[in-house]
């Protein structure tokens with residue numbers, strides 16, 4: 086069984102470039118076309134989209150995204166990111182976010198058919214860039230994780246709870262220790278996150294974790310802190326926040342989670358779109374420049 090994880094479209098619904106540089110609509114179209122051309126034996130059971138679907142959480146962005154993703158040759162399921170709006174998910178993607186009443190408005194649900202179990206959890210905090218678990222989501226997950234303690238399981242979130250080494254992305258994650266304790270109750274689990282716009286593989290207190298590259302903007306992997314002596318004058322004048330706050334226009338990336346026996350392998354993949362690899366550009370809008 087295979088599951089394909091895609092992430093961080095940051096789609097704008099008004100035809101403008103995201104962060105004044107990224108043609109996110111083109112990235113969506115190229116991605117959908119690529120997956121539509123996959124051989125049938127390469128197709129996954131389903132896709133999981135780990136958040137930051139529409140830039141600024143605009144309804145027009147979700148409409149465009151839905152038009153694109155609806156063409157995918159397999160079902161898709163969505164996870165909310167810090168740029169998203171829960172209301173739109175529940176209203177516009179009911180079959181792609183099958184959330185039960187007891188956990189609403191949080192976008193949490195499980196996909197239990199198939200030899201891999203997927204658990205989708207909502208780590209978003211209203212108006213915040215960083216993530217975490219609320220008590221309600223933590224209690225829900227505590228109940229779910231023990232249902233099938235031995236079945237290979239993927240837990241999908243937008244925010245990673247672990248230190249990434251990219252200073253601008255290393256913010257608080259509320260109740261990270263509680264999440265770790267919950268995941269440790271499972272014998273065969275992997276945490277699969279978005280948000281980082283780059284592929285990372287780590288072991289967080291013994292729990293295997295991965296992050297997915299972005300479809301639209303690849304993170305510049307830069308470990309310098311805000312006050313590093315290596316920050317240039319030009320960067321300081323541009324309000325450099327530390328590494329992890331700039332992207333380049335690389336080819337879209339995605340992950341394949343593939344079950345072999347009882348073992349889940351994760352493959353990091355690229356979609357060859359002939360991207361320019363220009364950048365790095367900051368994740369911000371400059372006043373005075375056309376947005």
Ligand SMILES: [Fe+2]
Nearest residue numbers: 093137280282
């Ligand atoms: Fe993002």
Ligand SMILES: [Fe+2]
Nearest residue numbers: 137166167280
């Ligand atoms: Fe994000």
